[in-house]
Amino acid sequence: MRIAVAADSLDGVAARIVGELRERGHEVVTHGALNEAERDDWAWACEAAARDVAEGRAEQAVVCCWTGTGASIAANKVRGVRAALCADGARRWNDANVLALSLRVVSEPLLKEILDAWFAGTASTDPADVANVEHLET
Numbered sequence: 001m002r003i004a005v006a007a008d009s010l011d012g013v014a015a016r017i018v019g020e021l022r023e024r025g026h027e028v029v030t031h032g033a034l035n036e037a038e039r040d041d042w043a044w045a046c047e048a049a050a051r052d053v054a055e056g057r058a059e060q061a062v063v064c065c066w067t068g069t070g071a072s073i074a075a076n077k078v079r080g081v082r083a084a085l086c087a088d089g090a091r092r093w094n095d096a097n098v099l100a101l102s103l104r105v106v107s108e109p110l111l112k113e114i115l116d117a118w119f120a121g122t123a124s125t126d127p128a129d130v131a132n133v134e135h136l137e138t
């Protein structure tokens with residue numbers, strides 16, 4: 001899978017995310033502090049990763065800032081993106097296509113668990129769940 005990853009700093013598990021995804025066989029596109037050619041402020045970096053998903057250059061994205069909050073806000077302003085701030089059930093109930101992480105809170109062991117759960121998860125096909133997700137596009 002092609003995955004866009006954005007972070008506003010190299011603190012915490014930021015660089016580890018890229019390594020973990022590559023070890024799982026994914027192709028990674030980097031933004032922000034992970035890409036020296038780009039602006040590293042969270043509002044710009046996380047929007048760029050979200051646009052990769054919305055415009056078909058990536059299937060999923062992982063966006064990070066210190067709290068994860070700004071990352072999720074920046075990603076969710078992009079139409080077609082459903083960013084979840086590291087929340088239980090995000091893939092199944094919300095068909096989320098962007099994972100937002102807090103670099104402050106997430107340890108390396110927790111990062112591995114989150115990435116395993118995220119990429120093993122699939123969206124619910126229950127009509128009520130599908131209707132909720134479709135309504136987000138309207």
Ligand SMILES: O=C(CO)[C@H](O)[C@H](O)COP(=O)(O)O
Pocket residue numbers: 008009041042065066067068069070071
């Ligand atoms: O969590 C964040 C935004 O939600 C930022 O990572 C945090 O505010 C730090 O930003 P900066 O390094 O630019 O001061």
